[in-house]
Amino acid sequence: MFTATGKVTTKVDVYAYGVILMEMITARKVLDDSLPDDETHLVTIFRRNMLDKEKFRKFVDPTLELSAEAWKSLLEVADLARHCTAREQNQRPDMCHCVNRLSSLLDQWKPTEVDDNDEFETSDIGLNQQLEKWRCDDFTISDSDTFSTFNMSKK
Template structure:
């Protein structure tokens, strides 16, 4: 059982914290191309969050985790590794056990805008447009 399910089971309420967590789960599904819960997997691998949360901030492990479709050119959109790292970092912070305490949904939206801009214009243009601090936060504290 993941944190969101546990929170809902204990309180019977969905909160801003559970919304941020659920959004992070959706980001992980997009990143990996896998379902949040897959009962066809072994007992330790059924929950996507529990399975991948510890590798999201490790670039080498992240490369093995991402959906192969993200590495392909689709029309005019090609996903850059910089934007994938930023996307994974955002997902990681959303599904962190204390995610709702300091990560408002408005910040998630702003970071998604930054990720899209970085993907299309490059890292240097994104740092100029959005500012160095936003870029550091989105890339997990280091400039990729």
């Protein structure tokens, strides 16, 4: 970790990403001094609770209403979060691995959109289709030099 080496690396970013996933799954703070000493650090308690699926179910944000399929997806995301926060940097995945693991879940998730009345409603198309639509609508480059540079940087 950064605190041990003083170096910022992509593996530090992956660790932070895992922590954010944990926060979203549990709706808890990373550090919560209001809890008993053995429960103050989210990463430690998250990893401990993942060992027992029933214990983990009680640890997840209680406001989430999860179907069996959604619970299975949440467990996949939780496992990714656990993997991202491995103590040793060399045991953490890279972000490409994270994207690949999460992309398999895209078609199952439907984003919400805010209408004019500030009410949430579910979109009729999946996140994968939303992403493709966004790319087609918003990703236009008029300068061919910029486009060539962009393509070269991807190689």
